[in-house]
Each structure stands twice: as C-alpha cells, then as structure tokens.
Amino acid sequence: MGGDFGPRVTVGAAKQAIEQIPAIELVLVGDRDKLRHQIEQYGLADDQRVRVHHASEVVDMDELPALALKKKKDSSMRVAIDLVKSGEVQACVSAGNTGALMATSKFVLKTIRGISRPAICTELPGVQGPTHMLDLGANLECSPEHLAEFALMGSILVQSVENIRNPSVGLLNIGSEEVKGNESIKRAAQLIAASGVNYYGFVEGDDIYKGTVDVIVTDGFVGNVSLKTGEGLAALVSHVLQSEFKRNFITRLGALCAMPVLKAVRRKLDPRRYNGASLLGLNGIVVKSHGSADISSFMNAIRIAAIEIENDVPSRISSAIEAHLDQPVEVVT
C-alpha cells in the first residue's frame, strides 16, 4: 500500500514479477477493496500465484517510526512483516516509510545473533561496474565493530546478488593512505581486514561511482548524505542538459539528433534501475523500494527479494557471523 503511488504501482509490478520470475508467488498486503480493483485492472484476478491479505491501516510516509510501530498493528507494513515472521512468506518488499520499516522489521523479526545492528544496503552504478554501499541511514553513529559487521553483511549480499565469489570491500575515508582518518576508522580497518572478507583498504567518495570495489562500508550518516549528493548532482546535470538543449532552434535540433543517445544514458544511470535497498542483519528478508518508484523499478525491488530468497541471505549472514564469533580474532593496536 505504501510509496507515493500505492497499489497502482505495486500491483503493476506484481504482474511483471509473475511474468518474469518463474517460481514466485505474491501475497499483496493492504486494503482488500483497493487491491482487488487493481488486480482486476491488471488481469490478475484468476492468477493462482497472486493472493490478497487484508490489512486495514497504512503507515504514513512521514509518520514517526516509534508511533507507527506502537499504534498501527494492522498496517499493511506490519502485517507483511508478520507474515515473514510466521513463515507464510519468505520476504517483504515495501515502498513505505523507511524508518518505520526498519523499526518494525527489527521489532518483529529481530536482529541475527552476533549482529549488533541491521543496516541498509543498495547497489549503485560505477565506471568499472556496480558497487553496493552500506549503511545508508539506519545507524547514524557506528563503532568499528558495527562497520566490520556491515563489511561482512555487504560481502554476503554481493556474493548472492552479483554472484561474485570474493567481493572486494572498501572502507570509506577521506584519503586512501593508511594514515588518514581518525582512530575509530583505523580500528575499523583492522577489524575488517581480520574478519576474513576480501578487504581492499580505504576508498574515497569518488570511488563510489568509479566502482573501485564491490562493497563500500560507511556509517549511516555519511552513506545517506553521499547517496543523496549523487541524486542531487544527477538532477543538476539533467537540468543543465535540458536547459542548454532548449536554448534555441539549433540546440533543439541537436537535442533531436542526440535523443536516442541521451535516452540510453538516462536508462543506464537511471536510479530506478538500482531500486531496492536490502535491510541486512534481520532474521528475514526485507527490501525497501524508493517511495517514488514506478512499476519497473518496484519490480526491481521484487527481483532483489527473490534473489535473496534463493540464496537465503539471512542464513548465510548468520553462518558467517557465527563462524566469525567462534574464531578468536587478534588485532594489533
């Protein structure tokens, strides 16, 4: 029910998912009548792989997470996560309020033993290939231990989603030399290097879109600012391109000639292609779609959830952290 466009987008994406992902079955959680209407519109009424689970409430996009958790026990978000908990479904995909989704997921599903805090992770495009970055806003302040857990979780997600056996992990810093940064980040570097992931070293802000490494680890404040900085700059480039092409008759003609290429560029860099952020570290799979997602980008979030189910990402994170906990780690300080 969530997101800026509600069931029109989510049910439309459900139809695409049914067509494109062979084994998938979908439970649409929310207002029965509204969902039924869209299901008929999309010709899914007789599809055995789609069913509706009624929920009478909706969490608002700007609602305080703690309040949503406390007051809206029959919200579509809460009910969907309850279904993950009970094992009736294997994953929840939501375009709703991020804070409420994280708070509710933590409360209902609980954090994996050995993981201190769940984190939010998404894919971003890069010159040398995509990068996954975490955390993107769930944890504003992170200890070195938290960052080391993020490195482990990000690494396992990329193994599953990208099918890379030994993903490289970089720690975001303000310089790539070992002497850079404060004591906390140097300690995090030691912990990550000792944790068994394929640690690359420090990376800088420009390495994100270079695609220097497969996984970039940072705290939720920096991750969130960096992600949104990229969104802002992309919007600026698009704005300047449009206004320059509209300048006069000649430039409009130029725009016409260049249109197929510009469309291809936009497609390649379209954030919707990368839509779907994984809430990692929970006893269950939860994928957050951008609130403004359209059908094909919400479909991408469903696709990510399906891959996480196939690879049983929570169990793999759990096994990795258990193995890590069993092993005494020696870090020279």
Place this chain on the structure above:
Amino acid sequence: MGGDFGPRVTVGAAKQAIEQIPAIELVLVGDRDKLRHQIEQYGLADDQRVRVHHASEVVDMDELPALALKKKKDSSMRVAIDLVKSGEVQACVSAGNTGALMATSKFVLKTIRGISRPAICTELPGVQGPTHMLDLGANLECSPEHLAEFALMGSILVQSVENIRNPSVGLLNIGSEEVKGNESIKRAAQLIAASGVNYYGFVEGDDIYKGTVDVIVTDGFVGNVSLKTGEGLAALVSHVLQSEFKRNFITRLGALCAMPVLKAVRRKLDPRRYNGASLLGLNGIVVKSHGSADISSFMNAIRIAAIEIENDVPSRISSAIEAHLDQPVEVVT
C-alpha cells in the same frame, strides 16, 4: 611551484590575472630559474606588477604535513605564507599539498581569536544557484560549537564573494525534519540559529546541488566524502555519455550535432570554474587551488583571493566572532 603542473600553470594564470584584475600585483614564490623561464615565456619579464621571490624547496604532494612544516622552512609554500604573515603580500594562492598548506597556515598565521579551528570552504554549482560548503576535510570531527563557527565564517565569505547581504545557511543532516539526526547536530542547529546568521534549517545531501541555501555547514569528513562523491558521479556521467556517443555511426553523428550543447553543459558544470577553496578562520587569506588545475582554473583561485582581499574577509570574520563572543547567548536545551 605546487600542483601537478608547477610554474607552467601558475605563471600562465598570473599573466591572466594581471590582464583581468586591475589593481593586482603578484609575487611568484619558488625556484628563481624555473620561474624566470616561464615569466619570459609568458612575456611578463618587464611587467612591474610581477616579481619573483626565491624559495629553494618544494613540498611534495604526498608529503606528511607535520614533516613538511618541520623540515622545509624554505619551501615555496612556507615562504609564501611567511610573506602573508609579514604583510608583504595580502594573500597566498597555492595548488600544493592541502594538509601541508593548512598546517603551515595555522602555524604561521595563527587562528583568529574566538575561532577554534580553520575550515576549508568552496563554491559548488546548483540548480537554483551556487552553494558554498564547509568544512571539506580540515576537521574530521566537529563539535556543535565548531559547526556554529563554520556557519559564521561561511556566511561572511558568501557576503563578500557573492555579494549576498544575508546568506541562508543550512546544516547538513539526513533529513530536513527537526527530529532528525543525533544530539550533537540538534545542538549545532540551536547554536547556529542563535548566532545571528540567517539559519535555514537542516538540509540533505541532494540540497547541495539543488542550491537550496547559500551556505552548507558540515564536518570535514562528511564534506570531503560528499564533494568527492560529486566528482565521481560527474566522471561517471561523462564516461557513459562518451561511450554511448561512440557506439556506432548514427550515435557519432548525434554526438556531432549535440557537441556545442554538450560543450556548454561541460563548461557550466566544470569543477574548474569553481576552483579555489578558501582556508577560513586564519589571520590572513589563503586560497587552495585543485592540484590538477589548469591556467584558467588557477586564475579563478587568484580571483577569489583578490575578492577576499578587497573585502578583508579575515577582519570581517574577526569582528563578527568578537561581537558574538561579547554577547551572552542563551540556548534552550
């Protein structure tokens, strides 16, 4: 002498500055012979407004700031800052090692009374107009008090450079609502609001390139990552544009038609247009150019220094902070 290209660029920029900035006089600090050679190349040998001050050493781009400060007392950087200290020149512009420039400037010029830490500030393009952001890497961890000082300094710089009477100041956070962020950032918001600057409120990463406010305040870690994230994304967009236009004959033809517009876009967003970061909070004017600056972008850094001289930015910062120190500030906590 500094930067990736040395005197070829700096002397070339000096020639442009002499031509374009009426009252300016330039002292070129560095190896006498190398500078003389370039000065002759650029036809500046008889110009009364250009003279050379010999310095026998050069700080390397990757030299440790503390070592450079201790060992290279006759480096071009150190000598140039000494000239600011002695009053022989009114500003220093350098494309050299940022850390060494900040450390040497702090050591020689000292920090303005009432300012705890100098900060680095630069202009960035935005949809609604440019923004100045600080700090960009001098201070990794900042207290609320530091951030409030940055707000004051950034505000005075923008008053001078952009000629905006009452610049709006935003505090970078992971949400614009007042409840967002940790206690430290909420406290910083209170201090900034009480400091007499035109406080806008919290801004997010995407507000940087939207140009939502005139000044954005953040700590040096976040500022540096955000700045470099933007550089990385700009490089990715440029890379994808180029590779798409080169795809086949038709797209190459499209590129040809669109070339004037693409060049205009590049010009508008060119980071070199915004080259020149001010080291604020020192008893003297120091402007840092990007190491890879070419002649016209180094010229821009000289232009910024000239405007700061004209407006006597250090004195204005000093007066503002003194006025602020005299005034008892009441902040409700």
